[in-house]
Every structure is written in structure tokens, then in C-alpha cells.
Amino acid sequence: MRKSYILILLLLVVAIATGLYIHENKTLDIIIETDGTSVTVKSSTLFFNPTPPGMEEEIADYIQTVIDDPESTVDSIKADVKNIASKYGYNNVNVQLKSQFGVDQLPMPAIVKGNSMYPTLKDGQRLIVLKTKNFKVGDIVVAKHPEYGLIVKRVGKIEGDKVYLISDNKNVEKVYTGTTMVIRVPLNTWVHRSDIIGVVKEVM
Numbered sequence: 001m002r003k004s005y006i007l008i009l010l011l012l013v014v015a016i017a018t019g020l021y022i023h024e025n026k027t028l029d030i031i032i033e034t035d036g037t038s039v040t041v042k043s044s045t046l047f048f049n050p051t052p053p054g055m056e057e058e059i060a061d062y063i064q065t066v067i068d069d070p071e072s073t074v075d076s077i078k079a080d081v082k083n084i085a086s087k088y089g090y091n092n093v094n095v096q097l098k099s100q101f102g103v104d105q106l107p108m109p110a111i112v113k114g115n116s117m118y119p120t121l122k123d124g125q126r127l128i129v130l131k132t133k134n135f136k137v138g139d140i141v142v143a144k145h146p147e148y149g150l151i152v153k154r155v156g157k158i159e160g161d162k163v164y165l166i167s168d169n170k171n172v173e174k175v176y177t178g179t180t181m182v183i184r185v186p187l188n189t190w191v192h193r194s195d196i197i198g199v200v201k202e203v204m
Contacts, residue, residue, distance in 0.1 A: 028090040030081060032063055032097045036107030036128040039063045052088045059084055067108065070150060070197050073131065074104045101201065106131045108198060110142050110152065116167040116186040117152055121203065127152070128202035133193065140200040143191050151187065152200065161193045
């Protein structure tokens with residue numbers, strides 16, 4: 001009988017020690033799946049312990065708010081997701097992002113404004129852009145412009161860190177203002193390589 005008590009006591013000590021170890025060394029794996037419009041978050045822990053209620057929803061809400069932010073990156077998203085998980089007691093967090101373009105390839109939604117890329121792209125069309133600095137002449141890209149904000153253009157030239165963006169629409173528009181004739185041509189412009197957000201991959 002005494003041996004049984006000792007055995008039970010030892011098992012209890014081991015269980016408590018294991019529980020403390022798991023608590024202090026919580027490991028969390030988070031997989032974020034997105035196609036640029038919808039977001040799914042899946043998480044798993046050591047020994048398949050359930051994750052805290054609301055954590056996956058909070059992460060999904062966060063991803064939904066930054067998915068169309070031109071400044072967000074895979075690294076910034078991973079860092080922010082780890083910060084969210086830390087609020088729930090997880091300090092050892094592995095984050096993986098999956099999209100239709102592969103692992104840690106971040107898509108971004110965009111909408112065409114104007115007719116400068118007509119007939120290739122039409123005003124109001126929805127796009128999915130793969131955020132990347134890997135592009136070539138002929139690619140259609142979304143870029144930041146100091147005057148016009150986000151623009152969608154075709155890469156015409158690449159010279160060092162400078163990229164020349166051109167419009168597919170070559171039509172010249174003449175507008176009479178009542179006093180003068182204004183000639184409007186689609187924007188062709190130089191930007192810095194760092195201003196390129198990504199390459200257009202899907203047109204809807």
C-alpha cells in the first residue's frame with residue numbers, strides 16, 4: 001500500500017513538473033492562408049492543447065486590415081502576429097504565410113482607377129498583386145508615385161535603381177476648357193525600384 005502511495009506521489013510530481021515546463025515553454029504554430037481577399041488562420045500547440053478563445057479571430061482580423069496595406073510585408077506581418085500571440089502567453093511562435101503564389105508570398109488586392117492601361121486593364125477592374133521586388137521589363141506592376149499615389153503601369157525600362165513605367169493606352173485626349181485646349185496624355189514616369197509594390201498576377 002505504501003509503495004502505491006509513493007508511486008502515485010511520484011507520478012503527481014512528474015505531471016506537475018511537466019505541466020510547468022509546458023506552461024513556461026509554450027510552442028505555437030500559426031499558419032495564415034490568404035488569396036489576397038479572404039484570410040484563414042490555423043494554430044496548433046504542443047500535445048494539441050486548444051488555443052485560447054479569440055486568438056485566431058484577433059489574428060485574422062489583423063491580417064484582414066493589413067492585407068491591402070502597401071507598406072505591409074511578410075516580415076512585418078509575422079512580427080505583429082507574434083506580438084498578438086504573446087498576449088495569450090505564447091513566447092515561442094512559428095508563423096507561416098501561405099498563398100496561391102507559395103509559402104511566404106504575400107498577395108495584395110488593388111483596383112484599377114482610370115484608363116491609362118486600356119485596353120489591357122479597364123477602370124474599376126480588381127487585381128491581385130504579388131508583393132515582390134523581382135520584376136522584369138514587360139511586367140505590369142503597382143507602384144507608389146509621389147503625386148498620384150498608387151499607380152498601375154507596365155515596366156518599360158530598368159536602369160540601375162530607376163524604373164521607367166509606361167501606359168498601355170497611347171491615346172492623346174484633347175479637352176477644351178472654354179479658353180484653352182488642354183492635351184492629356186497617359187502618365188509615363190520614372191520611379192525608384194523601392195517604389196515598386198509588386199507584380200500584377202490576377203485580373204478579375
